[in-house]
Amino acid sequence: xxxxxxxxxxxxxxxxxxxxxxxxxxxxxxxxxxxxxxxxxxxxxxxxxxxxxxxxxxxxxxxxxxxxxxxxxxxxxxxxxxxxxxxxxxxxxxxxxxxxxxxxxxxxxxxxxxxxxxxxxxxxxxxxxxxxxxxxxxxxxxxxxxxxxxxxxxxxxxxxxxxxxxxxxxxxxxxxxxxxxxxxxxxxxxxxxxxxxxxxxxxxxxxxxxxxxxxxxxxxxxxxxxxxxxxxxxxxxxxxxxxxxxxxxxxxxxxxxxxxxxxxxxxxxxxxxxxxxxxxxxxxxxxxxxxxxxxxxxxxxxxxxxxxxxxxxxxxxxxxxxxxxxxxxxxxxxxxxxxxxxxxxxxxxxxxxxxxxxxxxxxxxxxxxxxxxxxxxxxxxxxxxxxxxxxxxxxxxxxxxxxxxxxxxxxxxxxxxxxxxxxxxxxxxxxxxxxxxxxxxxxxxxxxxxxxxxxxxxxxxxxxxxxxxxxxxxxxxxxxxxxxxxxxxxxxxxxxxxxxxxxxxxxxxxxxxxxxxxxxxxxxxxxxxxxx
Numbered sequence: 001x002x003x004x005x006x007x008x009x010x011x012x013x014x015x016x017x018x019x020x021x022x023x024x025x026x027x028x029x030x031x032x033x034x035x036x037x038x039x040x041x042x043x044x045x046x047x048x049x050x051x052x053x054x055x056x057x058x059x060x061x062x063x064x065x066x067x068x069x070x071x072x073x074x075x076x077x078x079x080x081x082x083x084x085x086x087x088x089x090x091x092x093x094x095x096x097x098x099x100x101x102x103x104x105x106x107x108x109x110x111x112x113x114x115x116x117x118x119x120x121x122x123x124x125x126x127x128x129x130x131x132x133x134x135x136x137x138x139x140x141x142x143x144x145x146x147x148x149x150x151x152x153x154x155x156x157x158x159x160x161x162x163x164x165x166x167x168x169x170x171x172x173x174x175x176x177x178x179x180x181x182x183x184x185x186x187x188x189x190x191x192x193x194x195x196x197x198x199x200x201x202x203x204x205x206x207x208x209x210x211x212x213x214x215x216x217x218x219x220x221x222x223x224x225x226x227x228x229x230x231x232x233x234x235x236x237x238x239x240x241x242x243x244x245x246x247x248x249x250x251x252x253x254x255x256x257x258x259x260x261x262x263x264x265x266x267x268x269x270x271x272x273x274x275x276x277x278x279x280x281x282x283x284x285x286x287x288x289x290x291x292x293x294x295x296x297x298x299x300x301x302x303x304x305x306x307x308x309x310x311x312x313x314x315x316x317x318x319x320x321x322x323x324x325x326x327x328x329x330x331x332x333x334x335x336x337x338x339x340x341x342x343x344x345x346x347x348x349x350x351x352x353x354x355x356x357x358x359x360x361x362x363x364x365x366x367x368x369x370x371x372x373x374x375x376x377x378x379x380x381x382x383x384x385x386x387x388x389x390x391x392x393x394x395x396x397x398x399x400x401x402x403x404x405x406x407x408x409x410x411x412x413x414x415x416x417x418x419x420x421x422x423x424x425x426x427x428x429x430x431x432x433x434x435x436x437x438x439x440x441x442x443x444x445x446x447x448x449x450x451x452x453x454x455x456x457x458x459x460x461x462x463x464x465x466x467x468x469x470x471x472x473x474x475x476x477x478x479x480x481x482x483x484x485x486x487x488x489x490x491x492x493x494x495x496x497x498x499x500x501x502x503x504x505x506x507x508x509x510x511x512x513x514x515x516x517x518x519x520x521x522x523x524x525x526x527x528x529x530x531x532x
Contacts, residue, residue, distance in 0.1 A: 016239030039271035051091030106146035110153030133171035183213025207231030273326035281379025374505035382500035493520035
């Protein structure tokens with residue numbers, strides 16, 4: 001069937017956080033949310049579960065003061081507890097405290113879960129659904145009802161599963177989302193079940209929420225959409241519990257480029273690869289190189305026959321132009337590999353470069369060499385901007401601005417245990433325009449001590465430095481050699497106007513941290529164009 005539209009609902013900040021190994025800070029969530037809004041124009045975002053942890057409560061307070069460009073932010077919660085009045089349920093109270101205009105509520109559809117997980121009666125579960133949805137609707141809240149384990153419930157007790165979603169509709173839910181929570185559904189089963197669901201639910205928007213335990217989440221989302229559901233829930237990179245969820249970085253370009261559904265602009269679609277890698281970086285995870293559309297190998301060509309053909313006509317081994325999703329072609333024997341991405345970033349950084357400028361190839365070589373050394377500029381665009389602006393000033397020197405603003409004469413970092421107190425101290429000597437400054441500072445760790453000492457030294461020459469603060473710091477091992485492993489350090493710094501990421505990589509964690517810190521200060525100085 002032909003369809004003209006689709007509603008994308010992003011659950012990365014709640015569902016995605018359930019992936020093993022992910023622990024987004026509140027600031028991480030805000031950074032990701034801003035990219036989802038500004039870069040992809042996602043219309044609906046599930047930002048967290050305010051009733052489950054203090055971090056999400058604080059997050060929603062901050063979101064109330066942000067410009068979200070019309071994006072609807074959904075807090076997530078469950079139906080009221082069994083045998084509890086809805087207005088006395090603590091999770092519902094926490095949801096209302098967010099002052100939201102819309103919310104997502106999940107409830108049980110599978111009789112097995114009602115009896116064994118909730119340990120209540122089938123009738124009480126129906127009451128829990130109705131009471132919660134109707135109460136929130138009366139508070140002026142648009143409710144999205146997630147029918148958890150709907151498909152397993154349907155296969156176990158069809159009449160009861162249908163009753164649960166009919167109860168949500170009767171209570172006033174604006175959307176009903178059918179969840180394959182265990183991820184065991186097959187496409188042919190989905191199609192048959194949807195026929196009966198649509199006979200019962202005629203006036204409420206239907207959505208789909210597949211899990212990927214059988215590797216079919218994306219296929220199920222597309223099948224459900226083709227069969228009449230209008231809303232698809234998923235996450236960036238497919239992050240989620242166990243094997244994950246529908247991967248929006250795959251689904252979005254399929255809907256846009258294969259089905260021609262114009263729910264996202266061409267310009268927003270070009271940001272998809274950057275957003276994917278940005279989320280991986282903040283999750284402190286390595287991206288999947290073979291991930292469709294956005295992976296680094298998605299448009300890489302290595303085999304001789306492939307390269308020979310692709311140089312004659314890119315359609316021979318590429319189903320789309322990689323630039324449409326913000327990715328780039330990687331031809332190992334071609335000097336053109338990656339130039340488009342350099343030009344894209346140059347435009348973003350307001351650097352006047354054209355494709356025939358030899359500086360483009362020079363920048364590309366530096367970036368490739370840095371990556372060989374362990375650098376990764378996704379989530380660290382501040383460092384990339386410093387390199388590119390430096391080489392725009394001097395084609396042979398990516399460290400142009402490091403030398404321009406100050407020169408490190410040396411530093412020393414000491415950490416000692418004194419009377420059960422751990423003390424870190426850094427001493428540093430820098431030279432600016434021939435003037436030398438030598439100072440020391442303490443911190444709650446060696447990196448914090450270095451940061452404090454560097455700021456203390458530089459603020460003497462550059463007063464604007466006092467406006468910046470280090471807000472986040474991540475370390476990742478990038479080769480496995482035990483305690484001698486090489487590490488990558490990603491730092492986030494902010495001032496009154498914005499935040500930026502910088503990076504360092506080295507076998508010594510202090511040196512890697514120093515490189516990331518130095519770039520964070522240089523970026524601040526470069527914000528004033530007269531410093532170029």
